[in-house]
């Protein structure tokens with residue numbers, strides 16, 4: 490007798506976790522709201538300006554049981570869980586989202602959209618990257634498009650993804666942190682000319698919270 494194993498009957502029970510912290514969302518539409526962040530290890534995109542390069546190698550981070558991750562999250566009063574990384578969609582996130590929902594969390598994801606979507610999401614923040622393009626179906630499903638502006642050619646590139654997004658999708662421009670002094674004035678001018686876009690600053694870095 491042979492054993493048949495399909496994708497649907499393999500349950501992910503552990504995930505590599507780089508760090509977990511309860512803080513305020515520093516970026517985008519939910520900026521300023523209390524949220525529990527779960528940063529998963531592993532990324533194959535390789536942005537040269539990435540502010541969390543230690544996350545890239547999944548093997549460097551301990552594999553934790555989903556039940557333990559969610560139990561720890563539930564110790565805090567906030568009920569927004571933000572799954573980030575690394576690139577969180579390198580992992581199957583169905584079981585993590587199910588368990589978070591069972592505990593009353595709203596599930597938010599920060600993703601480059603470059604790996605297939607898994608999980609059930611109350612909010613999808615898509616931050617597309619030139620280094621590994623997002624998949625078209627994720628562009629359609631994103632609630633928020635957040636484009637990092639590293640140089641002035643990135644505005645035209647941002648418009649390409651705005652055109653692929655659904656009509657409900659909020660549009661944000663976020664200066665690359667090291668170039669914020671140079672890029673923020675250009676972003677402000679751009680938003681004044683193109684008011685469908687909004688400014689996203691990484692406010693956690695200004696107020697020194699994680």
Ligand SMILES: C[S@@+](CC[C@H](N)C(=O)[O-])C[C@H]1O[C@@H](n2cnc3c(N)ncnc32)[C@H](O)[C@@H]1O
Pocket residue numbers: 532538539540541573574575576577599600601615616635637663664665666667691
């Ligand atoms: C570290 S990434 C992890 C999630 C996912 N890999 C992604 O890129 O969306 C979280 C967010 O930080 C943004 N980000 C990363 N490095 C940045 C930097 N140097 N300046 C501004 N934003 C940055 C990303 O674009 C993304 O929106």
Ligand SMILES: Nc1nc2[nH]cc(C(=O)O)c2c(=O)[nH]1
Pocket residue numbers: 512513514515516526573574599693698699
């Ligand atoms: N406070 C805070 N807000 C964030 N929003 C997105 C973040 C991320 O790294 O995904 C992040 C983060 O690292 N900290």
Ligand code: SF4
Pocket residue numbers: 532533534535536539540541542544574575576601618
């Ligand atoms: S996709 Fe996200 S985690 Fe990966 S290198 Fe780019 S910013 Fe960093």
Ligand SMILES: [Mg+2]
Pocket residue numbers: 540541
């Ligand atoms: Mg961050």
